[in-house]
Amino acid sequence: MSIGNILSNVRNKPSRHANVLLALLPIPPKMTGAASKDRKQRETNHEILRDLMEEIFEPLASANEHGVKITCGDGNVRLCFPRLAAWIADHMENVTLHGIVQNRCPACEEDVERLGEVVELPAKARDYSEYRRMYYRYIEGDEDAGEELRDLGVKLAPGIFWELSHVVQVDLYKPDILHVIYLGIFQTHLMKWVVGFLKKHKRLDSFDKIWMLLPPYPGFSPPNKEYSRVSQWQGKEMRNLVKVLVPSLAAALRRPNNAERIPFVTALRCVRSIVDFTLMAQYRSHSDETLQYMSDFLDDFHKYKDIFLEFRKDKATARRVREVRKRMAASHTVAQNRLRAEGASTAQRRRAGDDQRRELQDAIEAIYDDELDFNFVKIHLLSHFKDHVHRFGSIGMYSTESGESSHKQMIKEGYRRSNKNDATFQILRAYARIDNFRMHDMNAQCDPGRIHSDVEHPPEELRELGSRVAPSKNSRSSLQFVSRGALGSLPELLVDYYRRSGQRNITAEMANGFHVEEYRLLKVPIRCFQDPTEVTWHLLRCTGQRLWRTSGKARNDWVWVDTGNEELYGALRGCFPARLCAIFKVRNTVNNRVDRLVLVDRLFAESSGKPQDASGLVTVIMTGSVASTMVVSIKRILGMAHLVPESAAQDNKRWYVNNRIDLETFNRVYY
Amino acid sequence: MPRKSQCPYCPKRYLYSTAYNNHIERSHPGLQVGLGVSPPREPDNDGAAHHLNDNSHERTDDIDQLNHAPGVEDGEVDPADSDFESHSSSTENYTGPPEPTTYEGAGAPLYSVEPPPVAEKDVSFAPFATESDFRLARWFIESRTPKEHVQKFFQEGLGPPGCAIKSAYTLFNKVDQMGWGLGTSSWKTGTVDFGSHAADDTDSSLQEDEAAPPRNGKQARFYYRDPVECVRFLLGQPCFAKDMVFAPITEWNGDVPRRAVYSEMHTAEWWWETQVCITECWNLLSMFANDSWRSTRISCRTVLHWCP
Numbered sequence: 001m002s003i004g005n006i007l008s009n010v011r012n013k014p015s016r017h018a019n020v021l022l023a024l025l026p027i028p029p030k031m032t033g034a035a036s037k038d039r040k041q042r043e044t045n046h047e048i049l050r051d052l053m054e055e056i057f058e059p060l061a062s063a064n065e066h067g068v069k070i071t072c073g074d075g076n077v078r079l080c081f082p083r084l085a086a087w088i089a090d091h092m093e094n095v096t097l098h099g100i101v102q103n104r105c106p107a108c109e110e111d112v113e114r115l116g117e118v119v120e121l122p123a124k125a126r127d128y129s130e131y132r133r134m135y136y137r138y139i140e141g142d143e144d145a146g147e148e149l150r151d152l153g154v155k156l157a158p159g160i161f162w163e164l165s166h167v168v169q170v171d172l173y174k175p176d177i178l179h180v181i182y183l184g185i186f187q188t189h190l191m192k193w194v195v196g197f198l199k200k201h202k203r204l205d206s207f208d209k210i211w212m213l214l215p216p217y218p219g220f221s222p223p224n225k226e227y228s229r230v231s232q233w234q235g236k237e238m239r240n241l242v243k244v245l246v247p248s249l250a251a252a253l254r255r256p257n258n259a260e261r262i263p264f265v266t267a268l269r270c271v272r273s274i275v276d277f278t279l280m281a282q283y284r285s286h287s288d289e290t291l292q293y294m295s296d297f298l299d300d301f302h303k304y305k306d307i308f309l310e311f312r313k314d315k316a317t318a319r320r321v322r323e324v325r326k327r328m329a330a331s332h333t334v335a336q337n338r339l340r341a342e343g344a345s346t347a348q349r350r351r352a353g354d355d356q357r358r359e360l361q362d363a364i365e366a367i368y369d370d371e372l373d374f375n376f377v378k379i380h381l382l383s384h385f386k387d388h389v390h391r392f393g394s395i396g397m398y399s400t401e402s403g404e405s406s407h408k409q410m411i412k413e414g415y416r417r418s419n420k421n422d423a424t425f426q427i428l429r430a431y432a433r434i435d436n437f438r439m440h441d442m443n444a445q446c447d448p449g450r451i452h453s454d455v456e457h458p459p460e461e462l463r464e465l466g467s468r469v470a471p472s473k474n475s476r477s478s479l480q481f482v483s484r485g486a487l488g489s490l491p492e493l494l495v496d497y498y499r500r501s502g503q504r505n506i507t508a509e510m511a512n513g514f515h516v517e518e519y520r521l522l523k524v525p526i527r528c529f530q531d532p533t534e535v536t537w538h539l540l541r542c543t544g545q546r547l548w549r550t551s552g553k554a555r556n557d558w559v560w561v562d563t564g565n566e567e568l569y570g571a572l573r574g575c576f577p578a579r580l581c582a583i584f585k586v587r588n589t590v591n592n593r594v595d596r597l598v599l600v601d602r603l604f605a606e607s608s609g610k611p612q613d614a615s616g617l618v619t620v621i622m623t624g625s626v627a628s629t630m631v632v633s634i635k636r637i638l639g640m641a642h643l644v645p646e647s648a649a650q651d652n653k654r655w656y657v658n659n660r661i662d663l664e665t666f667n668r669v670y671y
Numbered sequence: 672m673p674r675k676s677q678c679p680y681c682p683k684r685y686l687y688s689t690a691y692n693n694h695i696e697r698s699h700p701g702l703q704v705g706l707g708v709s710p711p712r713e714p715d716n717d718g719a720a721h722h723l724n725d726n727s728h729e730r731t732d733d734i735d736q737l738n739h740a741p742g743v744e745d746g747e748v749d750p751a752d753s754d755f756e757s758h759s760s761s762t763e764n765y766t767g768p769p770e771p772t773t774y775e776g777a778g779a780p781l782y783s784v785e786p787p788p789v790a791e792k793d794v795s796f797a798p799f800a801t802e803s804d805f806r807l808a809r810w811f812i813e814s815r816t817p818k819e820h821v822q823k824f825f826q827e828g829l830g831p832p833g834c835a836i837k838s839a840y841t842l843f844n845k846v847d848q849m850g851w852g853l854g855t856s857s858w859k860t861g862t863v864d865f866g867s868h869a870a871d872d873t874d875s876s877l878q879e880d881e882a883a884p885p886r887n888g889k890q891a892r893f894y895y896r897d898p899v900e901c902v903r904f905l906l907g908q909p910c911f912a913k914d915m916v917f918a919p920i921t922e923w924n925g926d927v928p929r930r931a932v933y934s935e936m937h938t939a940e941w942w943w944e945t946q947v948c949i950t951e952c953w954n955l956l957s958m959f960a961n962d963s964w965r966s967t968r969i970s971c972r973t974v975l976h977w978c979p
Contacts (some may be wrong), residue, residue: 001898003905004936010914020853020901026863026891037699041865048863052893056863059899070903073912082902082947171941285692285934287924393939417815424894428855433843437809442910443851444687530934532696566684604942667690 006399104153116374184378196311570609
C-alpha cells in the first residue's frame with residue numbers, strides 16, 4: 001500500500017520504501033478436483049476474502065467520515081480523509097476482486113462480441129452499487145435481476161468491495177502497461193501473428209538475421225539468439241522487443257514484390273501504430289494533443305489489424321480450412337481433367353484454374369471472417385487508457401511493476417532467508433529490520449528545506465571522457481597515432497574544425513604538432529524524458545580496431561550529432577547519426593586551449609529526412625566518401641543513436657533510424 | 672501538419688507540449704514553476720501551542736488562526752479563478768508559460784507541531800549507544816548477514832573496541848527496538864478456517880511465540896495492518912515531505928489557448944473532484960459554525976494508493 005500524495009517518481013522506487021505491506025492474506029487450500037466440492041470451496045474462499053477486506057478496511061470508514069488528524073512530514077498537522085483510489089492488479093486478480101467473469105472488462109459493460117472493435121460509443125461504465133442492489137433483488141427471488149447480472153458478466157456472489165464505504169469500485173481498476181500491452185497484446189497475440197505472417201511470406205529468416213545484428217543501446221541489450229529460437233519471454237525482454245520491432249520488421253519486409261506490397265504495408269502500419277501507442281502510453285505527462293495521438297494510433301491499429309486475422313486461427317479452424325482446401329482441390333482436379341478430356345486449350349484451362357484458385361481463396365477467407373475475431377479482453381482494455389489519463393494522470397505510475405518488485409523485496413527475499421518453517425513472521429521481521437535502517441537513513445539525509453535536488457550544471461557541461469589509451473612509443477606524432485594511418489587527412493579535418501569554431505590561424509602543420517590523447521569512452525548525460533530531475537548516462541564506446549569485450553567485434557557506437565539548425569534533415573530535426581571513429585583530446589598550443597573532440601563518420605538522411613510511409617522510419621545511408629568524416633566537439637554529441645541495418649549483408653549501406661528505442665528519441669525524431 | 676507552438680523567449684518551435692516544456696526547463700530555467708510543488712507556506716506558529724485533545728472546538732479555532740496566517744497568499748489566485756468550474760472556460764492574455772492553477776487553501780495545514788519531528792530524531796542512534804554501534808548494525812542488516820555469522824563475528828571478538836553489542840541476540844534485539852520503520856508490532860493477526868468458513872479475527876498484536884501453526888490443513892493465519900496507521904506513517908516521514916502534495920493543481924502548457932497537462936495524480940480530474948467537493952462541504956459546515964464567510968481552506972485528502 002502507498003499513498004497518492006507522494007509523487008510517483010518516489011513512490012514507485014522500491015529503494016525509497018514508500019510502499020507499505022498492508023496484509024498477508026491466507027492461502028486457500030488446494031482444490032480437490034471434485035467439481036461440486038470445489039465450487040463450494042470457491043464460494044467459501046470468496047466469502048472469506050470479502051470478510052477479510054471488510055475487516056482490514058474497517059478503520060477507513062470512520063476516517064473518511066470525520067477525517068483524522070495526521071502530523072505530516074513537514075511538521076504540520078492536517079485533517080486527512082484517506083480514500084481507496086486504486087487497486088493495482090493484473091486482469092485475473094481484477095476478475096476475482098470485482099466478481100466478474102473472465103472475458104469481461106472490469107471497467108465497462110462492453111459486450112463480449114464487441115471487445116475487438118473500435119469503440120465508437122463507449123459502453124456504460126460499470127456501476128457496482130447498482131449490481132449490489134440487483135444482487136439483493138435476486139436473492140429475494142427476482143430471477144430477472146439475476147439474469148441481467150449474468151448478462152453483464154457479473155458473478156452471482158456478493159462483491160468484495162460492495163460494503164466498503166467511500167469506495168467507488170469502478171475507479172479502482174487501473175490500466176496496466178506491463179500486463180495489458182507487453183504481456184497481453186505483444187506476447188500472447190501480436191508476436192504470434194507477426195511470426196505467422198512472416199512465415200507465410202517466407203520472411204522469417206531475414207527477420208531472424210536482422211534480429212541478431214541489432215546494436216546495443218542504454219536500456220536495451222541486444223538479443224543473443226534468433227527470434228524464432230527464443231522460447232520464453234520475460235517482461236523485460238518483451239520491452240526490449242517492442243523497442244526494436246518496427247525497424248526489424250521493416251528490414252525483414254523490405255523490397256516486396258507486387259503481390260506482397262499491400263499486405264506488407266498494412267502489417268507494418270498495424271504493428272507500428274500499436275508500438276507508437278505503447279510508447280505514448282508511457283509518457284509521464286499528457287496534454288489533450290498527446291491523448292489525441294494515442295487514440296489515433298489505436299484507431300489505426302484497429303483499422304489495419306485485419307491483416308493478421310487469419311493468424312488468430314485455432315486448431316479447429318485450421319482443420320476446417322484444411323478440409324475445405326482438400327475437398328475443393330479434389331473437385332478442381334476433376335474439373336481440370338474434364339476440361340482436358342474435352343480438349344480445351346491451355347489458355348482456357350489456365351483461366352479455369354485461376355477462377356478455381358480465387359474460389360478457394362474466397363472460401364477460406366469466408367471461413368476466417370466467420371469464425372475468427374479479435375474479441376479478447378486485453379485489446380479492449382486499451383480503449384480505457386485515454387480516459388484514465390484524464391481522471392487519474394499518467395498511466396506508467398500505476399504499473400504493476402513497482403508492486404511486483406516491492407513484493408520481491410519484501411516477501412520473496414524474506415522467504416529465501418528464512419528457515420522455511422512457519423516463515424511468515426520471519427519474513428515480516430526481516431523486512432522490518434531493513435526498513436528500520438533505510439527509513440532512518442532517508443530521514444537523516446533529507447533536508448526539509450530543499451525543494452528539488454537539481455543538477456547544478458546543465459548536463460551538457462558534464463560530458464566526460466574515459467578509458468584513456470596509453471600512447472604508443474614509436475609513432476611519429478600523436479595525431480597520426482589517433483588516425484592510425486587510415487585517415488591521412490586528420491590534420492585537415494582538425495583545421496576544418498578550428499576554422500568552424502573561429503580559430504582561423506591554425507594550419508595543418510601546426511595541427512600536426514599538437515599533443516593528442518586518445519580515449520575509448522565518452523560519457524554523455526541525457527536528461528530523462530519529462531523528468532528533469534533524473535539523468536541517465538549514455539556510455540559511448542569507440543574501440544577502433546580492438547575487439548569489444550567478448551563480443552568478438554569492434555565496437556564503434558552510433559551517435560547523434562547536433563548541427564544546431566532544427567530545420568535540417570526533416571524528421572531528424574537538425575541532427576544526423578554518425579559512427580564514432582575516434583575520441584581524443586587535443587592540446588592546442590597556439591591558442592592555449594584544450595579541445596575534446598570526436599572524429600565521426602556521418603550518415604546522410606535519404607529523401608531529405610522524410611519518413612517512409614509505411615514504417616514511419618527515416619533511412620540513412622553511408623556514402624563512404626572522404627567528405628563524410630568530420631571532427632566535431634563533444635558538445636555536439638547528443639547521445640547514442642540506434643540504427644538497424646537494412647540487410648544482414650556485410651556491405652550493408654543503409655540503416656533505419658530507430659526512433660522507438662526510447663521516449664527521448666521518440667519525442668525528438670518524429671514527424 | 673499540426674500547429675507548432677513557439678517558445679515565448681526564443682524562436683524555437685515545438686510540436687509537443689512535452690518537448691516544449693523540456694525546452695523551457697532546459698533553456699530558460701527559472702521562468703516556470705517546478706512540477707507539483709505549490710508555493711511553500713509558512714507554518715503557522717501561533718497554532719503551535721495547541722494540542723490534539725479537544726476536537727471540534729479546537730478545529731474551528733485553528734481555522735480562525737489560519738485565516739490570519741501570514742503565509743497564505745491571497746493575491747496569487749484570482750478570486751474568480753478559485754472557483755473550480757471556471758478553469759475550463761477562462762482564457763487570459765498569454766504572457767508566458769502559465770502557472771499551474773491551484774485550489775486556494777486546499778491541503779493547508781491545520782497547525783504545525785513544534786519542534787518538527789525530524790529535528791529530535793535526526794541525531795539519535797537509539798537504542799544503540801554510539802554511532803559506530805549503529806553503523807555496525809546497519810552494515811550487518813544491509814549486507815543481509817545471517818544471524819549465525821553475526822554470532823560468529825562477535826564470538827571471534829571482531830567487534831570494535833568499546834562496542835556495546837556482544838552477541839547477535841543483542842544486536843537483533845536492538846534493531847527490533849528501533850522505531851523508524853513500521854515495525855512488526857503494527858501487525859494484527861487472525862485465523863480463518865476454510866473448512867467451516869468462520870473468520871475468527873483476533874485483534875492481538877503480533878507476538879513471535881504465538882500459538883503453534885494451525886494443525887488443520889484448512890486453517891490459515893493471516894496478517895494485516897490498520898491502513899490508517901500506514902497512512903499516518905507514510906505521511907509522517909520527513910524524507911517524503913518534499914515529494915508530497917496535498918492539493919490538486921491544474922498544470923497548463925504554453926499553447927494558446929492554454930491546455931491542461933495531465934501528469935501526476937493530483938493534476939488530474941479525480942483528485943479535483945474528490946478533494947474539492949469535500950472541501951466545499953467542509954466549507955459549508957464551518958460557515959454555519961462561525962456565521963461568517965470563510966474562504967475555502969482545510970484538509971488534505973490522503974489518497975490511498977493500493978498495491979497488492
